[in-house]
Each structure stands twice: as structure tokens, then as C-alpha cells.
Amino acid sequence: MSTAFHEDEIIGAAYDARLMRRLMGYVRPYRAAVALAVVLLLLTSAASLVGPYIVRIAIDDHITPGRLEGLGVVILAYLGALTAAFVLRYAQTYMMARVGQHAMYDLRMELLTHLQRLSVGFYTRQPVGRLVTRVTNDIEALNEMITQGVVAIFGDLVTLVGIVAILLYLDWRLALATMLVLPAIILFTARFRAVAREAYRAIRVRLARINAFLNEHIMGMGIVQLFGREAREQARFEELNREHLVAGMASLRSFAVFHPVVGAMSAVAVAIIIAYGGAQALAGTISVGLVVAFVQYAQRFFEPIEDLAEKYNILQAAMASSERLFRLLDEPIEVEDPPAPLRADRVRGEIEFRNVWFAYESVPEHDWVLRDVSFRILPGESVAFVGHTGAGKSSIINLITRFYDPQQGCVLVDGSDVRGWDQRDLRRHIGLVLQDVFLFAGTIEDNIRLGTSSITSEQVRRAAEFVNAARFIERIPGGYQAQVQERGSTLSGGQKQLIAFARAIAHNPEVLLVLDEATSSVDTDTEILIQDALGRVMQNRTSIIIAHRLSTIQHVDRILVIHKGRIAEEGTHRELLSRGGIYTKLYHLQYRDQELRHDT
Amino acid sequence: MSRRLLGYVLGHRRAYLIGFALSLLSTGLSVTNPWVLRLAVDGIRAGAAPRLLVGLAAAYVGIALTGGFIRYHWRMKMLGAGRRIEYEIRNDYFAHLQRLHQAFFQHTRTGDLMARAINDLNTISRLVGVGIMHSFNTIFMFTAAGTLMFTIDPPLALVVMVILPMVSLVFVLLGRRIHRQYEQVQEQFSTLSARAQENFSGIRVVKAFAQESAEIATFGVINREYMERSLRLARTSGALWPAMTLILGGAAAAVLWQGGHAVVAGRITLGQLVQFFGYLMMLSWPMIALGWVATIVQQGLASMRRIETILDSRPAIAEPPESVRPERLRGEIEFRDVSFAYNGVPVLRGINLRIPGGATVAIVGPTGSGKTTLVSLIPRLFDPTGGAVLVDGIDVRRLSLAALRGSIGLVPQESFLFSDTLEGNLAFGVEGGDGSRVREAAETARLAPEVAGFPMGYQTVVGERGVTLSGGQKQRATIARALARDPEILILDDALSSVDTRTEEEILHALRRFMATRTSLIISHRISTVRGADLIVVLGDGRIVEQGTHDVLLASGGLYADLYQKQLLKEALEADEDSSQ
Numbered sequence A: 001m002s003t004a005f006h007e008d009e010i011i012g013a014a015y016d017a018r019l020m021r022r023l024m025g026y027v028r029p030y031r032a033a034v035a036l037a038v039v040l041l042l043l044t045s046a047a048s049l050v051g052p053y054i055v056r057i058a059i060d061d062h063i064t065p066g067r068l069e070g071l072g073v074v075i076l077a078y079l080g081a082l083t084a085a086f087v088l089r090y091a092q093t094y095m096m097a098r099v100g101q102h103a104m105y106d107l108r109m110e111l112l113t114h115l116q117r118l119s120v121g122f123y124t125r126q127p128v129g130r131l132v133t134r135v136t137n138d139i140e141a142l143n144e145m146i147t148q149g150v151v152a153i154f155g156d157l158v159t160l161v162g163i164v165a166i167l168l169y170l171d172w173r174l175a176l177a178t179m180l181v182l183p184a185i186i187l188f189t190a191r192f193r194a195v196a197r198e199a200y201r202a203i204r205v206r207l208a209r210i211n212a213f214l215n216e217h218i219m220g221m222g223i224v225q226l227f228g229r230e231a232r233e234q235a236r237f238e239e240l241n242r243e244h245l246v247a248g249m250a251s252l253r254s255f256a257v258f259h260p261v262v263g264a265m266s267a268v269a270v271a272i273i274i275a276y277g278g279a280q281a282l283a284g285t286i287s288v289g290l291v292v293a294f295v296q297y298a299q300r301f302f303e304p305i306e307d308l309a310e311k312y313n314i315l316q317a318a319m320a321s322s323e324r325l326f327r328l329l330d331e332p333i334e335v336e337d338p339p340a341p342l343r344a345d346r347v348r349g350e351i352e353f354r355n356v357w358f359a360y361e362s363v364p365e366h367d368w369v370l371r372d373v374s375f376r377i378l379p380g381e382s383v384a385f386v387g388h389t390g391a392g393k394s395s396i397i398n399l400i401t402r403f404y405d406p407q408q409g410c411v412l413v414d415g416s417d418v419r420g421w422d423q424r425d426l427r428r429h430i431g432l433v434l435q436d437v438f439l440f441a442g443t444i445e446d447n448i449r450l451g452t453s454s455i456t457s458e459q460v461r462r463a464a465e466f467v468n469a470a471r472f473i474e475r476i477p478g479g480y481q482a483q484v485q486e487r488g489s490t491l492s493g494g495q496k497q498l499i500a501f502a503r504a505i506a507h508n509p510e511v512l513l514v515l516d517e518a519t520s521s522v523d524t525d526t527e528i529l530i531q532d533a534l535g536r537v538m539q540n541r542t543s544i545i546i547a548h549r550l551s552t553i554q555h556v557d558r559i560l561v562i563h564k565g566r567i568a569e570e571g572t573h574r575e576l577l578s579r580g581g582i583y584t585k586l587y588h589l590q591y592r593d594q595e596l597r598h599d600t
Numbered sequence B: 001m002s003r004r005l006l007g008y009v010l011g012h013r014r015a016y017l018i019g020f021a022l023s024l025l026s027t028g029l030s031v032t033n034p035w036v037l038r039l040a041v042d043g044i045r046a047g048a049a050p051r052l053l054v055g056l057a058a059a060y061v062g063i064a065l066t067g068g069f070i071r072y073h074w075r076m077k078m079l080g081a082g083r084r085i086e087y088e089i090r091n092d093y094f095a096h097l098q099r100l101h102q103a104f105f106q107h108t109r110t111g112d113l114m115a116r117a118i119n120d121l122n123t124i125s126r127l128v129g130v131g132i133m134h135s136f137n138t139i140f141m142f143t144a145a146g147t148l149m150f151t152i153d154p155p156l157a158l159v160v161m162v163i164l165p166m167v168s169l170v171f172v173l174l175g176r177r178i179h180r181q182y183e184q185v186q187e188q189f190s191t192l193s194a195r196a197q198e199n200f201s202g203i204r205v206v207k208a209f210a211q212e213s214a215e216i217a218t219f220g221v222i223n224r225e226y227m228e229r230s231l232r233l234a235r236t237s238g239a240l241w242p243a244m245t246l247i248l249g250g251a252a253a254a255v256l257w258q259g260g261h262a263v264v265a266g267r268i269t270l271g272q273l274v275q276f277f278g279y280l281m282m283l284s285w286p287m288i289a290l291g292w293v294a295t296i297v298q299q300g301l302a303s304m305r306r307i308e309t310i311l312d313s314r315p316a317i318a319e320p321p322e323s324v325r326p327e328r329l330r331g332e333i334e335f336r337d338v339s340f341a342y343n344g345v346p347v348l349r350g351i352n353l354r355i356p357g358g359a360t361v362a363i364v365g366p367t368g369s370g371k372t373t374l375v376s377l378i379p380r381l382f383d384p385t386g387g388a389v390l391v392d393g394i395d396v397r398r399l400s401l402a403a404l405r406g407s408i409g410l411v412p413q414e415s416f417l418f419s420d421t422l423e424g425n426l427a428f429g430v431e432g433g434d435g436s437r438v439r440e441a442a443e444t445a446r447l448a449p450e451v452a453g454f455p456m457g458y459q460t461v462v463g464e465r466g467v468t469l470s471g472g473q474k475q476r477a478t479i480a481r482a483l484a485r486d487p488e489i490l491i492l493d494d495a496l497s498s499v500d501t502r503t504e505e506e507i508l509h510a511l512r513r514f515m516a517t518r519t520s521l522i523i524s525h526r527i528s529t530v531r532g533a534d535l536i537v538v539l540g541d542g543r544i545v546e547q548g549t550h551d552v553l554l555a556s557g558g559l560y561a562d563l564y565q566k567q568l569l570k571e572a573l574e575a576d577e578d579s580s581q
């Protein structure tokens, strides 16, 4: 198992000013709402801190002296504060939820938009499961941070400061004595944070591995079962799962230590109040009510501290997630449109390769896939590429459609470098049918039309008829409205290819048509029908066909033989045959039958 | 709680029981703290010696330390059990997925299955961990603090007992709504992941057809709906916590009012009132936690139901109860009046076919005629809806699945490789061994020469689904993978479509030796591939329309001859032109 490939990137510090600033950028459009929420929060904190103070007034002014009149007023004031706190807190929670959800919506759209611009090369390097995690769970972590993290941490801090202020105001000596435990708590919390962070990272990384493993094995479950690998895959899965469990237990332990220790420190603070404050009260310098209020405040003082530690986890999660998100957002667009891209309503369909060198790897020395390839296809011409698998035929297509850019040389369409074009516009003129057909969830009609709403149902039907797909589609229950299951698993390979072909035709590329082994899974009968259709489409269109069956390509104007990344031969079918080179060999292998008949 | 979940929990009953005991102990200890405070307050009012206060302070710390120690173990036991249960369910979930049949995966989205294994299990873990822990702690705390309140002053306790149940009322009212809205949010989340996954997997098509804007628009709609559903949930769930605080505050106000009167009337001491307050505060966290726990329980149960729909789906194809396990299969295959339908749509009808062990059979026929379906009945990827498939005279439904599949090497029409090294992929179906079989298979499949050219050789890591290999390399890798198993039955489903003619010829040549002793089924469209077979079966619209050898079929002038003619026709024309030059 290539762990390196699945490893989720390790993550940075919990609080990183740069990340935070960037994150806050997503909150900025809603700053009015945030400001309102902060005001509500301050009021909520204030309202919730009056409790012990009221208790003190009740004890010292009313209960101890036995003076009950006026107690009712005090309690009514308390109830008023409670009701206010209720309303304020609800409003504040909802405000922040709104901000969080909107910020999340914005970020998700930005990310998805960016992802649509990244090159095909990027997608071959990234496991799909990882990208899905980015647009789902990682963004979710961000929402948690906004709704529960940042504001709650702020609220906790306000509460802490508020309590300290009240304590100092009530009796500064007793307050200072109570806060003797503070340094110990700060040190301990810092230590805890470091441990918790490590544990948290470990959990994330291991969860990502489980994710990647699952994604792949669910897709390839048929293979696992056919090859009887269930037991071994189960063992591998359990191993990944166990690593995740171990990380989870470590994180659990750090929290299980943290809470009791903070509890013990809080007890020490209360003990100081009992011993020292009690002695003061005995001496008559402070009242009993004050001691009681102090105890109640001291107990509350530690709640936000414990809370802060938990919130820290959320912050940690959000920071880790946002670091990954931003890295993805910063992922350079390898195949980028120029500042003033070329757009054309129509193209003539001239294609030229000028000394093109190309490799998929960034350090290509040994791995050139195309070596010094030059050719020119005239408008309206039909050209076929033939050659062994791995010769580089598909790679040529990848350069014409600008899925990749060459390292050296250039690819021109209508005499202009494709790097100068608007990519989407360029591809709009190209009808591409690939060997691996990808179908989306939706109906057959949706799959032919894709998102191009200008294509009418009528056009969909015409395209299907054109490529002879209509026959089988109409026999499926539901016809064009039949749902295609995930990746078209209920259709046969040839049927899928016909749909892909219809898709290309429906999008009616005016000029360029590119078929990359598009008919390899189609039976001879269907192929003949497609050929017949092709003959019609290819008129007035520049077309490029890659096929192994030479019968598919015999009628093209010109054939280019690709061998080990170079153009080895070039010419019409007959010219190539008479040359006695690679093409001739390919041809004879395939048509030996026919030769045999001629011999006899 | 679902019975199945209960089963997992009971599997850890020791941990839970110890956890309960510790929870009881910790509750018992913590209720003594307010009592210490009461002694202190009453001591101060009575003018006791400062020494007594120091003693009480020490006791307070001592109790807290012991309590902390107990709480550590309590958390580790209960929450640890929660994590272990998550681990167990996840293992069982994956194990069950591995038992499910092909059709299941064709009708369920991968993203959805993954969301269950990750997000739903996470929620379940919280239910059986924090959820159970706090539920019981709340009950203990409630009982202990409640009882002690009654011993202090029954009327005062009664006031609290009247107010606090309002908390439950709020849960019942809000809980049901939260639950429903949460499920709607989760559902939309699944839609979002599934859509994203599809987009990323099909990015080439998206780009080739310039569908980026359309895709973004679709995402926008899904994303907005998700946001709206989440906000609907927030409107309800946001009220829970503030409502708790309000009710508890109300209780405190009532205690202060009633208690103040009681102290002035001399029914209780001020210390007892302080103690009473202490208990009220102790109840406040469990009460608030109750709201949180209620959500956790609701979400956890919903998630468990989602997991259970998978765990409850019965594998349509399973190990027979009393399976036959032959030592070694000879590879004789028979289709006896087999018919098959996908969801009621007939695909195969009345197939009768007998393939002697060691024979090579080719299957040809138009796209969609049922070739792939026919061969997938042999390793039981599907079971026939009528008739029977027999291997060595035994109905495959009676054979042990492992024995059956173990003797079949199938190369599917669509190549699927794992993101492992080439070596790992080729050895996928091989138990142990020194790798020589893998090398040999790679030779036969004509993959070896190219691998020799890779800088990392067999250790080259192929990308997810084998994306870094060319189509032909992928196909040859899947052929090698099947050969490496040394199967008695070899099935090639259009497995040479992406390789060029020369390589195909080489592979077929190398395979001939291999196929001489094994039963082989080859699906292909190329006459050159199938002509050498012992038997050629022509499928048309789910029926066998012809069968025989190449020569017999040609002579009979049927569909096969027709196909052959069509393939030849153009060649003949071309050849005539050539020879006339």
C-alpha cells in the first residue's frame, strides 16, 4: 500500500496568525452580524454573572439580618436578568450560525470553482476521496470554528475577565489569594495543549487513510471478491482501523487527565477561600455572604478554563482543515488561461504540433512520452493515429485538448498557440470521445446533454439516432429518462461508448472531432453503423481517430504512425502499405485471414 | 436503542459496569463537597476556631483529589468502550460490505457508503461513549443530589423538583424536531459528497465538454439547500441551551426566595441553604448535559439506523450452507437452460451450453447481447434467475464460493487496479509465493518488457484506479493479475481491446500454452482473436444464435459468417486496390 499517496498532509500550529487572517476574510462580508453577535455575547456574559452577586446581596442584606422585605425585588431583578440572558443567548447563537453557514457556503463555492479550473494532471495525482473530504468535512470544521470556536472562546475570555474583575472589586486581598492557583493552571493547560494537538493530528491522518482505503475498495469490490481477497483486505482494513483506535485512545487519555486536574486545582482555590476567607469572616472584616459569593464565583471561574481546552480542539481542527483548504486553493492552475485569452466563434480546424516534447513527470529526462513531434492537420482533414499501446497517441490528444501543456515546442490550433486560447472555448469546438466512458448519475438524456441546457430533447434524440444508440436506449424501460446507476454500471461497455459518442455529437463540435479508441468495445455490427455515421460527421470537420482496428481508419485522409513517442511514418493507407514499415506489419497481422484467403 | 447496538454495548459490559461503579463513587464523593461548605458557613456564623476551617479546607481538597482519580478511570473505561465499539462496528461494516453482491454496489453510491463508515460511525461512537456516560451520570447525580435536598428541607426540595422536570419537557418538544431536521441535513450532506465525488472522478468529461459553469451552478443549488437545512436546524437547536439555563436560573431564584424565608423562620441554617445551592449547581451541568446528550442520542440512533440498513441488506450471493469443496476443479462448465434478468428486464434466455474441461470457447455478439452477463454467472457475480450454471457437474450455488472463485481468473471489460505497487496489484489473487509466478504472468501478458523500462520496475506505484498507466498497460496488468492465480478457468472479457494488434498477437501466442490445459472463455469483437477457439458461441439478444468452430460457422453462413464478411469486405476492397497497383 502506498501510504505516501494517501497520507493526508500533516498540519501546522493550532493558531497561526496568517491562516487566521485569511479565514477571517470569509467572515468579513458578515462583519455587521458578527459585531452584533459580539455585543449580544458581552451582554449575555454580564447577565449570567449576576447570580452569585445577587446571592450575596440576599444573604448579607436580607437573610442574615432577617429583613425579608425587599428580597422579592432582588429576586425579580434576578429573574429579569435570566430572561434577558435567554433571549440574548438565543439571538447570539443564531446570528453566529448564520454567519458560519454563509461563510461556509462562500468558501465551498470558491473551492469548487477553483477545483473546476485545476488541470487534469492534478486530478491524476490526488485520490478522489481526499478531495471529497476537503469540500465536505474540512469545510464543516471551519463552520464549527466560527459557530463554536472563535466566538465561544471570546465569550469564555470575557467571562473569565468579568469574574476576575468582580472578585477584585468585592475584596482584592481574597481575590489575589484565590488566584494563587492560576500560574499552575496556565502551565498545566499549556502542556495539555501540546499533547492534545499531537493526538489530534494522529487521529486525522489515520482517518484519512481509512477514507482512502474505503473509497478504493468499495469501487473495486468486484475485484476483491473475484480474487478471493476478502480476508486479507479485512486484515488490512482492521489494521488501519486499529491505528485510528490507538490514536483515539491517546487523545482520550489526555482529556481524562486534564479535567480531573483542573477540578483539583479548583478545589484548592475553594479551600483557600474557606480557610483564609473564613478566617477573615470570623474576624469580622468580611461578611459571610461575600465568602459564599466568592466560592460560587471561584467554581464558575474554572468552567470556562475547561471549556477553553475543549474549544482549543475545535480551533485545532479548524486550523488544520483550513491549512489544507488553503493549500488546495493555492494549488497553482498548471494549465492556466492567459490574461487576454483568444476566443473564437468558429474555428477552421487547423492543428499543428511544432517540435513538441512532452512528459507527465516534471523531471522528464528519461521519461519523455512525446519526443520532438511535429505535424500539421489541415482544416477538414481526417487523420488517424496508430501505434502500439503506450506509444503516446492519447498523450497527443491530451495536448490538443490542453489537458496538459508540453514542456517544449507548441501546439497550435488555427495558427495560434493553444496556450493563448480560452480553454473552455477551445474545448467547446472539440468533440472528444474517450475509451473510458464516464457517466454521471442522472438519466440517459442528462448524460447526453450534460449541463448544456441549450440542447433540446429533440437534439438529444437526434444525436442518439445518429450514432445508432437510439435502438438500445428505446428498449430500456424508461428510455431516455432511465436512470443511469453510478458510473453506468448497468450498461454494457459498448452501450456506454455509444452514449459517449452521442454526447459528443449532441454538443455538435463544428470542427474538431477526436475519437480515442472510442469504438473498441463496440461489436462489428454497431461499429459499421457508427462508421456510417462517422462518414457523415467527418465531412467538413477536422477529425482525429485513434483505433486499433485498422478497418476503422481506412478511409481517413492521412495516417500518422506513432512509435515510442515519435512520428515514425506518415501517409495514406496505401502509401504506408507500400512502404513496408511498421504500419504494414500492423496491417498484415490484423488481416492475415484475408491474406490467407487470397493465397488459396 | 437498537438491538444490534445493544449487543455491541453488552460486549463491553465489564467496562461499562466498572464505569457505572466509578460513576456512583464519584457522585457519592462530589455530594460531600457542599456539605463541607455548609459546615464552614455554619462554623463561621457560630464563631468556631480557625483551626476547624483549615481542617475543612484540607478535607475539601482531599475529596477533590480522590474524586479526580476516580473520574480519570471512569472516563477511560466508558469513553474507551465507546471508541472500541466504533472500531468493532467499522470492522463489521467493512466485512459485511465485502460479502455483499455486485448488484448492491451498482445501486449504491460509493460516497454514501463512505459517509456511513466515517461520519455515522463517529456519531455512534459519541452515543455509546459520551452519551451513555452522561446519561447515567445524570441519573446518579439527580438521585443523590435530589435525596440530599429532601433531607435538608422537603418543601424547598419540592420546589426544585417541580421546576426541573420542565427541562425534560423542553427536550421532548425540541428533541423530535431537532432529530428530524438533523436527518434532513445529513441527507443533503450525502448528496453533496456524492455529487463532488462524481465531479472529481469525471473531471475529464467535465472539461472536455466545457461543463465547468454548469457543474458549479449545480453545486450552488445543492450547497444552498444544505445551508438552508442547516439553518433550519440551528433555529431549533439554538434554543435548547438557553432554555436550560433559563429553567435552572429560575430554580435558583425560587430557592433563594423560599430558602431565605426558611432561614429567617429558623427552619434551616444559612449553611444548609448554601449546601442546597451547591446541590442545585451540581445538578445544573447534568441537566444541561441532558440536552446535549439528547442530541447525541438522537443523532447516534439515526446514524445507527443508516449503518443497519447496510448491515441488514442480505448478500444475495452467499456461501451455501453445506458447500461442496472439491480438491481441484476440472473446469467443465455447463449452462443448463439459463435465463437471467436485471430487475425484471430479461437479458439472457434459454442458454444451453456445455464446455468440456480444457476447451477454449469464444463468445461473440453485438454490444448488449449479454456476453458479459453470461460469463459473470460463472464466478457467481450474479445468480441466474432461471436454470442453473454447473461447474464440474455441480451447481455453482452449491460450491463453496472460495473454491469456485479461487479457480477462476477473470479479466473484466473495465480494468480496475488498486493504488498499490504493480507487484502488489499483480499478486492480488496470489497467496504467498516468491513472486516468480507474478513475473511469469507478466511475461505471458507481455507486460514485463514495459515494466523493465519503468525506473521503479515492479515497485512502481500506480495511481488510484491505475490512472498513471496507459489503457493497454492497464489491461495487460489485469490479465497478468488473473494469470498469476494459475486458474483452472480463464475468462477474458474483451480484455484485449486496448492493446495493439501486435501485442495482442503476442499475448495470444503466449496464452495458447497456458490455455491448452485450462478452460478458457474469450469475449472479443475481433475475428482474429476468436478464430482459433475450439468453439465459437454467437450471442444475439440474450440467446445463443449459433455455435460451432470457425470453419463450421463460416460454412453455415449465419450471423458469424456475416460478421466475418463485414470485417473482410473492406479489407478485400483495399487489398484489391493494393494488388491492382
Ligand SMILES: Nc1ncnc2c1ncn2[C@@H]1O[C@H](COP(=O)(O)OP(=O)(O)O)[C@@H](O)[C@H]1O
Pocket (backbone or CB within 6 Å): A124, A360, A361, A369, A387, A388, A389, A390, A391, A392, A393, A394, A395, A396, B467, B468, B469, B470, B471, B472, B473
Ligand atoms: N497520467 C499519466 N501520468 C504518467 N504517465 C502517463 C500518464 N498517462 C499515460 N502515461 C504514460 O505515457 C505513455 C504514453 O501513454 P498514452 O499516450 O496513453 O499511450 P497510447 O498510445 O496507448 O494512447 C505510457 O508509457 C504511459 O504509461
Ligand SMILES: Nc1ncnc2c1ncn2[C@@H]1O[C@H](COP(=O)(O)OP(=O)(O)O)[C@@H](O)[C@H]1O
Pocket (backbone or CB within 6 Å): A489, A490, A491, A492, A493, A494, A495, B103, B106, B342, B343, B347, B365, B366, B367, B368, B369, B370, B371, B372, B373, B374
Ligand atoms: N447491472 C446491470 N443492471 C441492469 N442491466 C444491466 C446490467 N448490466 C448489463 N445490463 C444490461 O444487460 C444487457 C446485456 O449487457 P452485457 O452482458 O454487458 O452485454 P455485452 O457484454 O454483450 O455487451 C444490456 O442491455 C445491458 O444494458
Ligand SMILES: [Mg+2]
Pocket (backbone or CB within 6 Å): A390, A393, A394, A395, A516, B470, B471
Ligand atoms: Mg491511449
Ligand SMILES: [Mg+2]
Pocket (backbone or CB within 6 Å): A492, A493, A494, B371, B372, B373, B413, B493, B494
Ligand atoms: Mg460486455
